[in-house]
Amino acid sequence: MKTLNSQVVELLEGELGFVLSEAEKKAEALDPENASAFVELLTQIQGTCALVGLESLRRLADELVVTLNKDSLAKIVDPEQLKERVHNSLVAASKLVKAVIDTRTDNTCALLPEMSALRRLRGETPLYEYHCLKQVNWPALDKAVATNPLGGEQQEDVKRLLHLYQFGLLDVIRNNNRKKAFVILFRVGKRLEDIAELGAEKDYWWVVSQVIRALAEGRLEMQSERLRLLAAVEKQIRLLAADDPASGRSPYPEGLWRAFVSLVALLDSLDEADQARREEIGVPDLGFGEQDIASIRKYIAEDVGGEGKAFRSLKDLIWNTRFLLDVSEDGDNGAGAISVIEVKEAFTKMANLWGQTGFKGLSRRFKLLATRLSDGDTDDTLSQEMMVEMIDAILQSECALIEFDYMEPSRIQAKEWESRPINEILQHSLLKTAQIAVLDEAAVRLDQIKELLTEVSSGYAGEDALPELESALEAIAAGARIIQYARLAALTDRSLKFIKEVVFAGQTSQLMENFWEVFADGISCLEYYIDNCKAGYLEDEAPLDTADKCLTSLGV
Numbered sequence: 001m002k003t004l005n006s007q008v009v010e011l012l013e014g015e016l017g018f019v020l021s022e023a024e025k026k027a028e029a030l031d032p033e034n035a036s037a038f039v040e041l042l043t044q045i046q047g048t049c050a051l052v053g054l055e056s057l058r059r060l061a062d063e064l065v066v067t068l069n070k071d072s073l074a075k076i077v078d079p080e081q082l083k084e085r086v087h088n089s090l091v092a093a094s095k096l097v098k099a100v101i102d103t104r105t106d107n108t109c110a111l112l113p114e115m116s117a118l119r120r121l122r123g124e125t126p127l128y129e130y131h132c133l134k135q136v137n138w139p140a141l142d143k144a145v146a147t148n149p150l151g152g153e154q155q156e157d158v159k160r161l162l163h164l165y166q167f168g169l170l171d172v173i174r175n176n177n178r179k180k181a182f183v184i185l186f187r188v189g190k191r192l193e194d195i196a197e198l199g200a201e202k203d204y205w206w207v208v209s210q211v212i213r214a215l216a217e218g219r220l221e222m223q224s225e226r227l228r229l230l231a232a233v234e235k236q237i238r239l240l241a242a243d244d245p246a247s248g249r250s251p252y253p254e255g256l257w258r259a260f261v262s263l264v265a266l267l268d269s270l271d272e273a274d275q276a277r278r279e280e281i282g283v284p285d286l287g288f289g290e291q292d293i294a295s296i297r298k299y300i301a302e303d304v305g306g307e308g309k310a311f312r313s314l315k316d317l318i319w320n321t322r323f324l325l326d327v328s329e330d331g332d333n334g335a336g337a338i339s340v341i342e343v344k345e346a347f348t349k350m351a352n353l354w355g356q357t358g359f360k361g362l363s364r365r366f367k368l369l370a371t372r373l374s375d376g377d378t379d380d381t382l383s384q385e386m387m388v389e390m391i392d393a394i395l396q397s398e399c400a401l402i403e404f405d406y407m408e409p410s411r412i413q414a415k416e417w418e419s420r421p422i423n424e425i426l427q428h429s430l431l432k433t434a435q436i437a438v439l440d441e442a443a444v445r446l447d448q449i450k451e452l453l454t455e456v457s458s459g460y461a462g463e464d465a466l467p468e469l470e471s472a473l474e475a476i477a478a479g480a481r482i483i484q485y486a487r488l489a490a491l492t493d494r495s496l497k498f499i500k501e502v503v504f505a506g507q508t509s510q511l512m513e514n515f516w517e518v519f520a521d522g523i524s525c526l527e528y529y530i531d532n533c534k535a536g537y538l539e540d541e542a543p544l545d546t547a548d549k550c551l552t553s554l555g556v
Contacts (some may be wrong), residue, residue, distance in 0.1 A: 012097050016048045026403040027087040031079050035068040037087075042068070045093075054100065055108040057093055059132065063118045064089060072122045082258045085121050089114045092300045107288060108132045110296045116225045126225045126256075129262035139282030142200035143258040145250075154195050157514070159241040160209070160521055161188045162234075167528045169234050173227065173405075175386070176535045182216030184524065185230065191517070192237070197387075203281050204252060206231060207260045210274075214267050220290055221297070226263070232256055266290040310356045311401070311408040317353070318397050321346045325391055340382065343390070344373040350397065354543035359400060360413035361418040365393050379386075399425050402432055438479040439534050445472040446527045453523070457516040468501050485533070491526060491547050495519075498556045515554060522550030 023041045030038055042065050049058035064086060076082050092114045100106050109132050116126040130138060168184030171177055189209035196202045212230070214220040239251035239343060265286050269275040324343060347370040355363035369390060403417060403425075417425070449472050455461035473496040480489035498519065502508060508515060525547035532540050 011048065011052055012054070012101055014182060016045065016052075016054075017094075017097060019044050019048070020090060020097065024087065024090045024094065028092050030083045030086055031432055032073045032076075032082075032542075035073060035223065039068050040067055054106055055130055055132075056106055056110040057096060059108065059345045060089060060115055067122055076121060081121065085117055089118060089326045095300045099296045102299075103295065105292075105296075107293050107296055109293055110300075113223055115226065126228060128225065128229075128259040129266065130258040133262065133286065136262075136284050136286065138258050138261060138284065141204065141252060141254055142198065145198055145200045145204070145252045155241070155243075156519075157195060160191070160518070160546065160550065161191055162237045162241045163542070164188050164524060165234055165237055167525070168548075169230055171528075172230065174535070177531050179216065180527075180531060182212060184528070186212045186216065187524075188237075201252075204257060204260075206277060207257075207264050207281065210267070211260050211263045214263070214290075219261060219267055221294060223269065229256070229259055229263075232246055253276045266293070298359045299458065306367055310353045311404075311406055312348065314353050314357075314397070315401055315406055317346055317350055318394060318401070321350075322391075322394050322398075325387065325394065340373055344370050347373065347390075347393075354397075357408055358414035359418060360415075361396060362393075362400065365396070369393060390422065396422065396425070399428075402436070403428070422521070435483045436534055438483050439530050442476045442479055442530050443527065443534075445476050446523060446530070448472050450520070450523060453516070453520065463504055466499070466504055470496060473499070487541065487544050488529065491522075491544060491551065494556045495522065495526070498551065502554065502556065518550050518553060522547045522554075523548065 019041060023038070023045070026038055026041065042061050046058060046061045046065070049061060050054070067076075067082075067086070073082075089111075092111060096110060099110075109129050112127055112129065112132065119126055120279070129137070164184055165188045168188070169182040171181035186209055187214055189205050193202050193205035193209060196205055211220065211226075215222055215226065215230075220226065233256075236251045244309070261264040261281070261283055264278070265283050266289050268289060269278060321343060324339065324346075347366045351363050351366035351370060354360075355367060372386070400417065404413070409417070449469060452461065452465045452469050452472075456465050473492050477489045477496070479490040480486070480492060525543040529541070529547070532543065
């Protein structure tokens with residue numbers, strides 16, 4: 001972090017602010033033909049930033065200049081995308097200047113997302129924090145890891161962990177149940193640290209695990225380039241899980257190591273043990289952290305709406321309105337007693353929100369109901385016919401939310417959904433609601449099973465836990481059969497067989513040493529499959545394939 005004096009701030013408010021404003025206007029008409037004239041403005045920005053020491057914006061200007069040179073322009077096939085990226089970068093630059101003026105501090109990493117977006121447009125590798133911190137002494141990764149790959153005799157474990165990591169990574173990318181997905185990724189990282197043979201390998205997987213944990217806990221912001229780092233880890237594990245991991249390129253590139261170390265360096269130590277491990281590895285003290293960068297980034301993102309915000313608002317609004325209608329029908333005042341003004345306001349908001357998300361039919365329906373409420377009496381008394389129409393509209397809305405699992409669909413998906421007959425929509429929604437109810441119960445039972453297995457494997461519980469385990473697994477299998485998930489039911493039956501006929505029958509002596517971990521991986525795969533089904537990915541049976549392999553290796 002760099003503190004700026006009053007003279008610098010005045011220059012930012014005056015000359016630099018004017019040039020950025022001009023650049024923003026010209027960016028709207030930018031095309032490859034007039035790029036050279038635009039670069040002249042960028043050169044002024046570069047010079048001013050170099051003069052006042054505004055490193056973050058100077059680096060962004062450098063990336064913009066490279067993006068607009070002849071070689072880069074020849075690679076860019078979409079002029080509109082070029083215009084959009086350049087314009088967004090300059091908007092971010094203007095907001096950064098406002099942040100610097102307000103806080104009188106600059107951070108060289110503040111515009112990394114915008115710089116990386118420009119590099120992606122050019123087909124180049126992204127930038128990470130360590131690229132911007134040239135003066136920092138980063139710890140080297142022991143080259144021995146390249147010749148002594150992780151795994152050894154536990155190669156099958158690494159292959160299984162690869163599948164688990166892929167499942168978790170896919171959910172993180174989909175933004176589907178990210179909390180549980182991060183738990184899977186963190187667990188894989190810690191298991192790889194345990195399997196690792198060399199100290200440098202253990203350090204590497206410890207650093208990766210810390211980054212995953214920080215992303216899960218919100219101590220690191222989830223940016224697209226950080227998601228790319230998690231994807232790069234999947235490629236690493238794939239190399240380590242290969243039948244001949246020693247051949248080909250090293251699974252531990254120095255750049256990836258530095259990228260993860262630089263992210264750990266942005267975090268505060270959790271405790272003394274955490275600090276000691278950092279010192280042992282050589283994680284540098286940067287003098288600033290993720291929160292310092294976030295304090296600047298909040299200026300840049302202040303006008304950006306969250307993805308799926310309209311659907312989240314609809315969920316709450318529909319629930320509250322449904323509650324109002326239910327109370328009016330069940331209350332002491334009899335059917336029809338309701339706050340007309342409150343419902344009219346809710347229906348008006350829903351009409352606007354459905355329109356924003358592409359559901360034109362629902363938008364019209366709620367707009368019409370809101371108009372009828374405005375034209376009618378306001379004595380809090382409505383006809384039974386009007387009440388039925390309002391409840392039907394709410395029911396149709398609930399069907400839409402359930403259909404898309406509360407995730408905002410594309411406008412094409414919304415149009416296709418509304419083109420279906422209402423009876424078909426209701427029937428499908430009721431079926432899906434029943435499936436989700438069964439899957440929710442299965443998820444609760446699996447959590448119970450995991451807790452019991454932890455107690456059994458730790459020696460805190462014995463055969464006294466069998467009735468609960470048996471009941472939970474039988475409930476999952478029965479529910480799976482009701483909704484015709486035959487393979488899930490069969491794997492659950494095999495899990496119960498392992499518990500009854502192997503674990504509690506004292507037949508574990510012939511199994512591998514880490515049989516509890518293998519069985520836990522199988523249970524995690526069942527859990528992941530259930531989450532997939534709830535999110536609409538029923539056709540993806542890869543988790544069941546891995547669960548099958550786990551149980552087969554355990555002899556059931």
